[in-house]
Amino acid sequence: MRSIPLGTTAVSPALPKHNCYSSSGISLHRRIRHSSLFLLSPTISTSHTPSFRSGGACNASQIAELFPAVSPEIVVREARLEDCWEVAETHCSSFFPGYSFPLDVVLRVDRLMALVMGFSIPAGCQRTCLVAVIGSSVDETICIGSEDFKIGAFDAKISLNKGYVAGILTVDTVADFLPRKGPLRQRRTGIAYISNVAVRENFRRKGIAKRLIWKAEALAKNWGCRAIGLHCDLNNVGATKLYKDQDFRCIKIPEGASWPTPKISPDTKFNFMMKLLNNTQALEKFR
């Protein structure tokens, strides 16, 4: 496929509606533990009318879609094994909204495989996938498994109070999209990179992406990064506003500069946006 969302290149659907990319997937082998949870209490309205995907009883995701106000608490945390299908679903439904059966299923399975099988990342780098979950407990004591054991991109940990993934974001320090420096073309350090930001359509404009970004910034700061960057499709007005409002600024790239860009489509033009993390104002919102 021409985009490289969540890593694998096994399926080749047409272009996504918006840019989605990852420096080398969404896997998270080396991560620091960052246990703080961010709560969001949105004033959720039910302007949408989602349909049941199957007859009979509702499952957790159907309840969350139909009655988001029933479980309005949103927790932003690192992705766990229990989230893998919904992470793939959130990603595909946001970046490939036009796909129908059977391609949509193939695409989700493809993403799932990428997530579960994981990807290697360079030594010394960090990568993590964050999820915004609705209707789960903040109480982490009712989890089975261990955070220290990974299955692909996920903590091998399952909560007894599973929530519903409404939004995702990947953050890493791989720096694939930054020019190398020095005669040995060394990887840059100290700059985190955000990708794969997606919120399910029914849960948009409730501050979920903003919360995911805040958490990513807090993680990056914890990793010792001094700045955080991302690529945003020039035509993605909503996302551009989201990042500008969060104090990301477009970095002017000199004409002809050898600056790596996501391999989505030769026609897609990006803004490279950055934010310094030395201003702790945004991070303090979480403490």
Ligand SMILES: CC(=O)SCCNC(=O)CCNC(=O)[C@H](O)C(C)(C)COP(=O)(O)OP(=O)(O)OC[C@H]1O[C@@H](n2cnc3c(N)ncnc32)[C@H](O)[C@@H]1OP(=O)(O)O
């Ligand atoms: C680095 C990357 O990954 S770029 C790719 C971004 N992802 C996508 O384009 C996938 C499809 N889109 C989405 O998943 C979502 O619309 C996102 C991720 C862009 C935004 O997620 P949301 O949870 O809706 O954003 P959130 O509610 O936090 O918005 C915060 C602010 O950003 C701005 N914003 C967000 N979406 C829009 C929009 N569609 N139009 C205009 N402004 C917007 C607004 O200022 C908003 O504040 P407001 O609602 O008080 O006006």
